[in-house]
Amino acid sequence: MKMNSELLNKNAAVNKSVKLSTKGVNLYYGNFQALRNITLDIPQCAITAVIGPSGCGKSSFLRIFNRMNDLITGARVEGQVELAGINIYDRSIDVVELRKRVGMVFQKPNPFPMSVFENVAFGPKRHGKNNVGELEDIIERSLHQAALWDEVKDKLGQSALSLSGGQQQRLCIARVLAVEPEVILMDEPCSALDPVATLKIEDLMRSLAENYTIVIVTHNMQQAARVSDTAAFLMMEEDRAGVLVEYGPTSELFTNPKDKRTEDYITGRFG
Amino acid sequence: MRAGVISKRQLSQRTAFSLLITATIIVILPVLAIVIQIIVSGADAISLEFLTEAPSQAGKAGGILPAIVGTFYLMLGTIIVALPLGVMAGIYLTEYARDNWFTRSINLAIVNLAGVPSIVYGLFGLGVFVLLFHFGMSLLSASLTLACQALAMTVTTSREAILAVPREYREGSLAVGATRWQTIRHLVLPQALPGIITGAVLAMSRAAGETAPILVVGAAFLLPGLPQSPFDQFMALPYHLYTVAAHIPGMARSTMWGVALVLLVVVLSFNVLATVIRLRARQRRYSS
Numbered sequence: 425m426k427m428n429s430e431l432l433n434k435n436a437a438v439n440k441s442v443k444l445s446t447k448g449v450n451l452y453y454g455n456f457q458a459l460r461n462i463t464l465d466i467p468q469c470a471i472t473a474v475i476g477p478s479g480c481g482k483s484s485f486l487r488i489f490n491r492m493n494d495l496i497t498g499a500r501v502e503g504q505v506e507l508a509g510i511n512i513y514d515r516s517i518d519v520v521e522l523r524k525r526v527g528m529v530f531q532k533p534n535p536f537p538m539s540v541f542e543n544v545a546f547g548p549k550r551h552g553k554n555n556v557g558e559l560e561d562i563i564e565r566s567l568h569q570a571a572l573w574d575e576v577k578d579k580l581g582q583s584a585l586s587l588s589g590g591q592q593q594r595l596c597i598a599r600v601l602a603v604e605p606e607v608i609l610m611d612e613p614c615s616a617l618d619p620v621a622t623l624k625i626e627d628l629m630r631s632l633a634e635n636y637t638i639v640i641v642t643h644n645m646q647q648a649a650r651v652s653d654t655a656a657f658l659m660m661e662e663d664r665a666g667v668l669v670e671y672g673p674t675s676e677l678f679t680n681p682k683d684k685r686t687e688d689y690i691t692g693r694f695g
Numbered sequence: 696m697r698a699g700v701i702s703k704r705q706l707s708q709r710t711a712f713s714l715l716i717t718a719t720i721i722v723i724l725p726v727l728a729i730v731i732q733i734i735v736s737g738a739d740a741i742s743l744e745f746l747t748e749a750p751s752q753a754g755k756a757g758g759i760l761p762a763i764v765g766t767f768y769l770m771l772g773t774i775i776v777a778l779p780l781g782v783m784a785g786i787y788l789t790e791y792a793r794d795n796w797f798t799r800s801i802n803l804a805i806v807n808l809a810g811v812p813s814i815v816y817g818l819f820g821l822g823v824f825v826l827l828f829h830f831g832m833s834l835l836s837a838s839l840t841l842a843c844q845a846l847a848m849t850v851t852t853s854r855e856a857i858l859a860v861p862r863e864y865r866e867g868s869l870a871v872g873a874t875r876w877q878t879i880r881h882l883v884l885p886q887a888l889p890g891i892i893t894g895a896v897l898a899m900s901r902a903a904g905e906t907a908p909i910l911v912v913g914a915a916f917l918l919p920g921l922p923q924s925p926f927d928q929f930m931a932l933p934y935h936l937y938t939v940a941a942h943i944p945g946m947a948r949s950t951m952w953g954v955a956l957v958l959l960v961v962v963l964s965f966n967v968l969a970t971v972i973r974l975r976a977r978q979r980r981y982s983s
Binding site: 490492495497520521522523524525527528530532534535536537546547549550551596599600602603 | 793794861863864866867868869870871872873874877881882886
């Protein structure tokens with residue numbers, strides 16, 4: 425019943441170098457423990473899916489990588505979280521610089537109430553890029569990468585809020601790409617979108633995975649099976665949240681789960 | 696259900712509706728009555744001379760220009776002090792302050808600030824600005840006094856306007872590596888601006904209407920000219936209205952109403968200005 429996560433980690437990372445890794449990570453919100461002793465390696469330039477039932481700590485897990493949990497009063501992380509071998513919870517780490525390297529896309533599309541152009545330019549401008557020509561290049565490149573350019577190239581000056589939900593989410597992806605991150609965290613990026621828009625985002629993720637390390641939280645197991653290379657199954661046991669049950673290549677996790685609980689979950693017996 | 700028969704439910708529905716609309720009308724009636732009364736009674740007094748000349752014969756003749764200008768100066772002085780301080784405190788309280796006893800006591804103090812009677816602010820201003828700081832009975836002392844009073848409002852409205860900016864925006868900004876201050880400066884504040892402006896203008900309107908606090912820190916009953924520096928005494932519309940109405944025997948009624956009308960127009964025009972600014976900001980936000 426108890427799985428050997430060390431072994432699975434080795435399997436998961438066998439072909440690619442490790443981009444992100446956690447070592448014995450515990451996360452607390454005050455007295456509540458949201459993650460329990462999580463150790464895993466996330467491969468570079470691949471898509472890692474985090475699946476599990478609601479409230480099991482998926483989003484909390486995702487947010488340890490760009491230290492978004494720092495914003496929550498009483499949140500506390502134990503253990504090591506490494507980005508390319510560097511502990512990101514070290515006191516010498518500049519959180520702002522970290523978040524530039526580790527971008528995030530949220531559950532609900534959250535374009536800023538400004539023009540399409542300004543949305544994408546927001547990050548680069550904050551990092552000191554003010555040259556209009558340079559910004560235009562960045563915006564065109566980012567929107568191309570986010571597969572949105574053709575749809576918005578004639579309305580860069582329009583409000584981002586006038587775009588459709590799927591376009592808004594791709595705009596948010598472009599906004600993240602504009603600061604040239606290494607990792608993109610996605611917190612249920614399609615949960616507010618229709619199936620067509622969802623497929624577009626999934627295609628986009630596949631093409632982005634050639635150059636970026638992507639970690640996606642999803643409650644949609646078909647999505648995890650479709651897009652991800654490796655998958656982690658988090659669970660909530662009785663009153664214990666944030667238990668990593670199984671982690672490994674997606675194909676193995678879905679076709680030949682090593683843990684009974686994983687099998688039960690992916691076959692829809694609970695959750 | 697037969698036509699012409701009103702069921703019990705419909706009856707209670709109609710009763711509730713009538714009661715509510717009656718209450719609403721009762722609420723706006725006094726406001727309407729006041730405005731109509733002031734316009735009807737005061738319109739006769741309004742003339743070019745009334746608006747552009749200094750008073751003579753203890754306010755019985757001449758105009759009220761010094762009072763109009765004094766009130767504008769007061770509003771300006773108040774907002775120059777109260778707005779930046781209020782916005783900065785609002786930002787600190789919403790974005791930086793941790794929830795501890797210190798923050799809680801600041802919040803409590805701000806709530807109580809709004810409840811302090813205005814004459815108490817006047818006495819405070821007299822003690823601190825006029826006497827301690829030697830600003831004398833002056834426009835400066837009065838502006839600072841009114842600013843203290845206005846702070847309660849500018850802090851509260853700034854804080855509420857900032858809190859109303861969705862958390863998703865802040866997260867989106869932080870997630871692309873913007874600092875907290877950049878997030879505030881480039882995302883939160885522009886969003887909160889219409890709310891902040893509304894609060895500021897309300898604070899200005901209130902400052903324009905205050906009589907008690909300025910009474911003891913520099914408002915003069917009669918001045919031949921306009922204040923030349925912040926250290927001069929000044930006239931103000933509400934105080935002028937108070938004196939011509941209560942202390943000058945044989946004052947023409949239309950003159951009193953005229954002063955009231957001008958005061959009302961000053962305050963209302965500022966409110967309209969605020970509304971226009973807010974609407975334009977909103978339009979720009981959605982159609983840019």
